[in-house]
Amino acid sequence: MKKFIKLFVVCICIFSLTGCTKYIKANKVQVKNEQTGQMLVKNIICKTKENEKMYKNTLADKKLKLSEKKQQELLKSVKFDKLQDCEKMKIVGSYDGIWTTIFVRPLAWIIIKTGILVKNYGLALIIVTILIRLVVWPFTKKTAMQSENLQKAQPELNKLEKKYRNKTDQQSRMMMSQEMMMIYKKYDISPLSGCLFSFFQIPLFFAFYEAISRIPAIFEQNFLSFQLGTSPITALAGGHMQYLILIILLPLSTYFSFKLNSGATMGEEQQQQMNMMRNMMVIFITIAALSISSGIAIYWITSQVLTIIQNLMVKRGKKDDRKKKI
Numbered sequence: 001m002k003k004f005i006k007l008f009v010v011c012i013c014i015f016s017l018t019g020c021t022k023y024i025k026a027n028k029v030q031v032k033n034e035q036t037g038q039m040l041v042k043n044i045i046c047k048t049k050e051n052e053k054m055y056k057n058t059l060a061d062k063k064l065k066l067s068e069k070k071q072q073e074l075l076k077s078v079k080f081d082k083l084q085d086c087e088k089m090k091i092v093g094s095y096d097g098i099w100t101t102i103f104v105r106p107l108a109w110i111i112i113k114t115g116i117l118v119k120n121y122g123l124a125l126i127i128v129t130i131l132i133r134l135v136v137w138p139f140t141k142k143t144a145m146q147s148e149n150l151q152k153a154q155p156e157l158n159k160l161e162k163k164y165r166n167k168t169d170q171q172s173r174m175m176m177s178q179e180m181m182m183i184y185k186k187y188d189i190s191p192l193s194g195c196l197f198s199f200f201q202i203p204l205f206f207a208f209y210e211a212i213s214r215i216p217a218i219f220e221q222n223f224l225s226f227q228l229g230t231s232p233i234t235a236l237a238g239g240h241m242q243y244l245i246l247i248i249l250l251p252l253s254t255y256f257s258f259k260l261n262s263g264a265t266m267g268e269e270q271q272q273q274m275n276m277m278r279n280m281m282v283i284f285i286t287i288a289a290l291s292i293s294s295g296i297a298i299y300w301i302t303s304q305v306l307t308i309i310q311n312l313m314v315k316r317g318k319k320d321d322r323k324k325k326i
Contacts, residue, residue: 046089056071086112103203107128108215129208152187213296231291232297
């Protein structure tokens with residue numbers, strides 16, 4: 001389990017440091033639209049007339065104190081003249097690295113085409129999230145089933161841990177490992193397969209994050225009472241209190257999703273480590289909830305709610321199976 005936790009942290013660091021979304025900077029500070037709190041993305045995948053106009057107006061803001069020459073230089077760095085209109089965007093474009101070409105651009109294309117079909121990008125984000133969750137359902141189900149099996153095996157694993165707690169010699173460690181493997185076999189537990197979805201979810205989140213961030217058309221629409229490009233903290237500053245819903249739902253959905261997904265672990269020490277990871281993730285999401293766009297918040301909430309539903313379905317299925325056996 002310790003190895004899994006270390007690998008989990010390493011994966012987050014790798015994807016955080018190798019993300020492809022680039023932002024326009026002026027005076028070494030990321031430029032943002034004062035009305036929405038949206039950071040100006042430099043390497044957008046497609047363009048809209050409204051988006052180009054917004055970039056020009058934002059860079060011309062007197063607070064930035066940019067010369068006209070500098071404004072034009074920053075606008076040219078976006079390469080609006082070479083970009084396709086979002087509605088006419090193709091799934092295959094110029095090569096922009098493996099990450100963008102294979103993951104981000106196709107996902108962005110699916111979101112755009114779905115948005116055109118249903119005539120709302122907020123609804124498109126929810127639909128695409130549901131479709132992807134259905135595709136990865138076998139992985140989700142396997143992870144949830146592993147958690148259920150671990151919960152059944154927990155009493156025996158706790159006894160095993162107590163039995164060898166003060167024995168640190170090599171022979172005792174080997175005997176403990178052998179007995180643990182017997183318990184795993186008895187309850188059909190495969191720790192590695194149980195972690196599959198956790199590893200898959202990390203790159204999926206970053207691909208979604210980048211796809212949404214680099215499609216300007218999304219941020220120009222509303223869904224329900226939320227403007228998709230506006231960050232909650234900016235909206236609250238403007239008196240739009242409905243955005244509190246996003247700030248509350250983001251950490252809540254994350255907490256229950258991780259709690260249901262983790263189920264039980266191999267021992268008390270590992271349980272504490274998993275609880276610490278979950279709490280750190282909730283704190284991180286709570287802080288991020290203030291500054292991310294509403295579009296990204298809606299995707300994340302939808303994703304976590306679906307995870308909760310899928311885990312509850314597996315738990316209910318397990319209970320039904322036990323009743324049939326009785």
